[in-house]
Amino acid sequence: MDNKKIKGCVIKVMIFFTILLLIIGAIIFSFTLVINIINSGAYVTDRAPGAGLDMPMEGYCDLDPNTIIPLEFPNIYPPTNIAHHAYILVNDLLPGLWCYFNHQPYYDGDAPSDPPGFPDGGNPDYWDESLFGLFLDNDGTYNIFWCTIMVIEAWNNTPGVSLPTDLIYTPTMHAYFVNTGRFTTIQQALQNLSLVHPGDAAIIARDGSSRGLNGDHASIVWSVTPDAITTIDSNAGLKGFTYAISGGEARWGSLTIVGFGRR
Amino acid sequence: MIDKIKNFILKNKLTLSIVVGVILLSIFSLNPASNLPETPLPPIPTPNVSPTPYVGTRTGQQAVQQSIADREVGLSVNKTLNQYPFITKLPLITQNYTAIFDFKKQVIRVRMQQGFTSQFIESDVKKRLSDIGVPESIQIEYLKFNDPTP
Numbered sequence: 560m561d562n563k564k565i566k567g568c569v570i571k572v573m574i575f576f577t578i579l580l581l582i583i584g585a586i587i588f589s590f591t592l593v594i595n596i597i598n599s600g601a602y603v604t605d606r607a608p609g610a611g612l613d614m615p616m617e618g619y620c621d622l623d624p625n626t627i628i629p630l631e632f633p634n635i636y637p638p639t640n641i642a643h644h645a646y647i648l649v650n651d652l653l654p655g656l657w658c659y660f661n662h663q664p665y666y667d668g669d670a671p672s673d674p675p676g677f678p679d680g681g682n683p684d685y686w687d688e689s690l691f692g693l694f695l696d697n698d699g700t701y702n703i704f705w706c707t708i709m710v711i712e713a714w715n716n717t718p719g720v721s722l723p724t725d726l727i728y729t730p731t732m733h734a735y736f737v738n739t740g741r742f743t744t745i746q747q748a749l750q751n752l753s754l755v756h757p758g759d760a761a762i763i764a765r766d767g768s769s770r771g772l773n774g775d776h777a778s779i780v781w782s783v784t785p786d787a788i789t790t791i792d793s794n795a796g797l798k799g800f801t802y803a804i805s806g807g808e809a810r811w812g813s814l815t816i817v818g819f820g821r822r
Numbered sequence: 823m824i825d826k827i828k829n830f831i832l833k834n835k836l837t838l839s840i841v842v843g844v845i846l847l848s849i850f851s852l853n854p855a856s857n858l859p860e861t862p863l864p865p866i867p868t869p870n871v872s873p874t875p876y877v878g879t880r881t882g883q884q885a886v887q888q889s890i891a892d893r894e895v896g897l898s899v900n901k902t903l904n905q906y907p908f909i910t911k912l913p914l915i916t917q918n919y920t921a922i923f924d925f926k927k928q929v930i931r932v933r934m935q936q937g938f939t940s941q942f943i944e945s946d947v948k949k950r951l952s953d954i955g956v957p958e959s960i961q962i963e964y965l966k967f968n969d970p971t972p
Contacts, residue, residue, distance in 0.1 A: 565826050582899075589895045600850070648899045657893060657896055659892070659896050661892075668969075692876050703889065705885065705888045705889065705892060706888070706892055707888055708846075723898055725884070725906055726887075727882075727884040727886035727888050728887045728888045728891075729888065729891060731884060738827045763895070763897050765894060765895055765899075768891075768894065770891065775889065775891040775892075775894060775895050776892065776895045784920070785933075785970075786920065786931060786933050786971060787913065787922050794892045794894055794896075795892065795899060796895070796896040796899035796900060796903075797899060797910070801912065801922060803922050803923060803924045803925055803926070803931070804928040805924045805925070805927055805931075805971070805972050806972065807926070808926065808942060810900030810925045810926055811902070811925065812898065812899065812901070812905075812906070812907075812925060813898045813901070813902065813908075814898065816897065
């Protein structure tokens with residue numbers, strides 16, 4: 560075999576390896592390009608920016624822990640109304656545990672002050688930084704801005720209104736209103752909607768709940784019309800719900816309003 | 823023959839190493855991972871981590887119970903959102919009417935303002951509902967300003 564043939568053979572081998580390397584390179588290029596697009600957030604989501612009433616996918620939190628998604632409507636009530644204070648609390652809620660809105664930045668150990676216009680002079684810590692984006696299902700020993708805390712803080716920061724601070728569990732809050740003669744049942748309310756006012760505490764029950772009609776969730780009434788009752792909420796996935804009045808009940812999905820605690 | 827190849831490689835080792843080097847360099851320079859800024863991956867949920875238990879005097883066992891209840895409510899909310907993804911875009915509130923979803927009757931209820939009829943607003947209602955993803959199979963119920971609530 561002469562030198563010319565060897566040279567030709569080597570060139571062929573080189574061309575083969577060059578093509579092989581280029582193919583490998585193209586595969587690596589495509590793979591890393593896809594990974595980078597995914598990581599840079601340039602993928603399509605169906606979340607309407609600023610919707611405020613949207614909820615992330617269960618089991619995965621892609622919301623920014625420090626970005627407020629505000630309510631879609633303005634705070635129309637004066638500071639003498641409980642709903643005014645509830646709005647301030649709910650509007651600022653950040654995503655936290657389970658990606659629900661249960662991190663109130665003014666009720667965080669790092670918060671320098673109370674929310675604007677809140678005179679009670681105390682902002683206890685209802686937040687553990689380590690909870691963001693977790694989906695825990697154990698015994699519930701968490702430190703979060705529960706639905707009931709929002710109700711209690713909204714009430715206690717409104718002039719002339721007070722609510723015991725130990726009504727953390729919805730059935731306890733429900734019982735408190737019943738025992739103090741300040742509870743309007745949904746049946747009474749639907750007979751006469753003027754009994755329900757913005758700022759009232761709404762007691763909510765979930766279909767099939769072990770707590771029955773004692774209530775699973777508490778929120779603040781935002782508005783009342785002949786067709787619907789709208790609430791604003793903490794720690795419920797969404798920041799607000801519009802319960803349609805129909806057939807003697809006020810319903811949103813599997814949630815119904817049991818009644819209202821009034822001032 | 824092997825000796826001849828060996829001799830050829832030894833004689834041209836500089837040229838061959840340059841060629842291989844250029845190929846490798848071109849592959850790495852094409853790699854977008856080396857050009858794009860590093861984006862941190864979103865936090866991965868770690869389901870079995872137990873955070874510090876809350877020991878405040880205002881909370882205790884009631885807080886534990888409420889956490890469990892709130893979680894259950896959130897999961898049921900999630901189910902409803904999966905079933906009715908348009909629900910977060912309701913109610914529709916315009917100067918002429920408001921539209922809500924009646925969960926019990928499974929219809930969209932449109933309450934017209936005084937002086938409006940369904941013929942006047944029908945096309946607008948249908949367009950808006952379609953825009954927010956309400957399926958055409960869901961019926962629309964029109965109520966006049968002073969009609970009683972169903």
